[in-house]
Amino acid sequence: MNASPAAFEARLKTNAREIETLLDALLSKGMREDEIARPEILRTAMHYAVLNGGKRLRPFLVVESALLLGGDKGAALRVGAALECIHCYSLVHDDLPAMDDDDLRRGKPTVHIAFDEATAILAGDSLLTYAFDIIAADETKLPDQSKVALILALARSAGLGGMAGGQALDLAAEENTPDEYGIVTLQSMKTGALIRFACEAGALIAGASTDDRKRLRAFGEKIGLAFQLADDLLDVTSDATTMGKATGKDISRGKGTLVALRGIEWAEAELRRHVEDATQLLAPYGDAAATLAATAHFVADRKN
């Protein structure tokens, strides 16, 4: 039931271009209704933060999950763009001197280096805010009920009980290395929650049944676990040139990862198991889910 790797990557790239075209338009000079002005430095910093050459994996999951269940592609692209704004805001804030203090992101200066720290903080804040604007806006052609469900799920995935909380746990982990349960909680919040949302969002956009919503959400959870394990493995096995950012940082910072705790062999086997679980969850959809299944493999096999 897999799409060929080449066909998959072409589809991923096409979707990334569509998302980027949309993000570029959303962050152009043109003001929206009720905006008083778009200060150029802040708009430019947001644009720089978002149009950064990412793979757009999260929006891809939104779009493919929505399409699988018969959702509207235009609406899915807008929700995907909103989600990417949240993901990119988190990168901007995580890179700040007071957080991970990173100068490079995908081989380019981070926002606080390219602009300044205050602008980076505000660009992150504004991207986070804009995500909810994009979903709620009239241009997102969805019933109000779906918009409210999407906004609630996104806020829960991104906030105190999700991604931002995960970053707080991550900072605390530099002081006190967490145990295995602590690591899994941290990771399911910091990276898992948004990926889970991406897949669940597809079901919400499609107005799918509760069963489908639960299934897509479970699929998203598995993809999230696979994504994080692959990331932790790359941190010990890859080099900075391939990754476009510093590697070996988890270890030098004393951060606990499952790879450090259980070893590379265990982690690679566990990664395979997550991919297997993820594809099993898609079985009821047959060939229609080939692209999502290929995404599970892509997440596990990526080299950067």
Added chain:
Amino acid sequence: MNASPAAFEARLKTNAREIETLLDALLSKGMREDEIARPEILRTAMHYAVLNGGKRLRPFLVVESALLLGGDKGAALRVGAALECIHCYSLVHDDLPAMDDDDLRRGKPTVHIAFDEATAILAGDSLLTYAFDIIAADETKLPDQSKVALILALARSAGLGGMAGGQALDLAAEENTPDEYGIVTLQSMKTGALIRFACEAGALIAGASTDDRKRLRAFGEKIGLAFQLADDLLDVTSDATTMGKATGKDISRGKGTLVALRGIEWAEAELRRHVEDATQLLAPYGDAAATLAATAHFVADRKN
């Protein structure tokens, strides 16, 4: 058509207590559906940032505007709490070393002093996110259509084209003092947008007519202008003890204000004019709008 100052202040205090009880509950240890964990340090920092002894003027405007037009008080309190989360996040981020670098806020250590800088950034992010959660949640008993309209208006007021954009202009103003038009734009974004939203939100909660919505929004604009002028006047006429924060800072930083540009006398007359305009806008509602009219006077006459 004015309420007595004592009756007004009692009403403002009662509302502040109700908002604080709600915020305290929203930021308690109890997890919401779909939250994975509530990391204690982040939750505590958010709680500290929000339960800070503020006057709760914005939530008060939400509640009183809603009540004037027949809106549900419970829903208005929740929207007010959400708005207060946004206001408080902006204070936390504005106080950061990379921004205004303030150690004190209402006489207490700012969040990055009481906790640390990374926690302050994340607490701000999480409060901003939580605002949209609070409005979208089932506990906010409003039609989905109203929730979407509220979320859109709040995001527009708080983001690039509103409050956050205003803070970017404010930082730029330290380098190049803006002209009068620039100052008015900056202030209408940085402080005006959320106050305008507060009043417009009341109309949205009440499901009021477009006419009422426009009228409340215009009222909010006038209150916003009055609020800012009063603030600028206090910065030159008050002292740090009364304000609970450093004063004279606008001048020492070379920031342009209308007071600096046009003088105290002009500003005081302009302030009276805004209050007059604001109360005139309420004329069609008669005595029912006495509390909102008193709020306009309160904003202009406040001593801190």
